[in-house]
Amino acid sequence: MINVKTVLRKKKLSTGTFPICLRITKDRQTKYFKTLFNATEIEWDAQAGKFNKRNQNYLQNNRLINKFQDRALKIIGELELEQDDYTLNDIEKNIVSNPIL
Numbered sequence: 770m771i772n773v774k775t776v777l778r779k780k781k782l783s784t785g786t787f788p789i790c791l792r793i794t795k796d797r798q799t800k801y802f803k804t805l806f807n808a809t810e811i812e813w814d815a816q817a818g819k820f821n822k823r824n825q826n827y828l829q830n831n832r833l834i835n836k837f838q839d840r841a842l843k844i845i846g847e848l849e850l851e852q853d854d855y856t857l858n859d860i861e862k863n864i865v866s867n868p869i870l
Contacts, residue, residue: 771795773841775804775818775834782807789813791837793845793860800857802864804837806830840864 772794777787778801786807793800812824819834820827844863848855 771845773838773845775838776801777808777810777813777815785809787813789834791841793841793857795857795860798857800861802837802841802861804834806834840867 772792774792774794776790776792778790779787781787784807786809789804789806789808790801791804793802806820808820808824812820812827814821819831824830841860841864844860844867848859848863852859
């Protein structure tokens with residue numbers, strides 16, 4: 770089973786914000802893919818994996834996060850149709866070769 774979720778990483782950047790990453794988990798192995806966004810803990814809803822209303826452009830940013838997730842799920846779906854067995858490295862190759870934005 771594959772799990773795709775948007776998470777706020779806990780490593781603080783020099784700007785005082787945290788990077789937002791797309792986390793893909795398959796067979797207990799995890800890969801993180803950095804998105805365009807950074808946020809503070811106050812602006813992030815960890816349960817939903819989305820920006821909350823404290824973020825200035827939360828509606829637009831959440832739409833872009835959904836596009837990141839949709840693109841990753843599309844790549845995973847294509848891999849499932851093409852191959853019976855694939856790894857996180859195969860997913861990573863497809864995501865890197867087909868940029869999300």
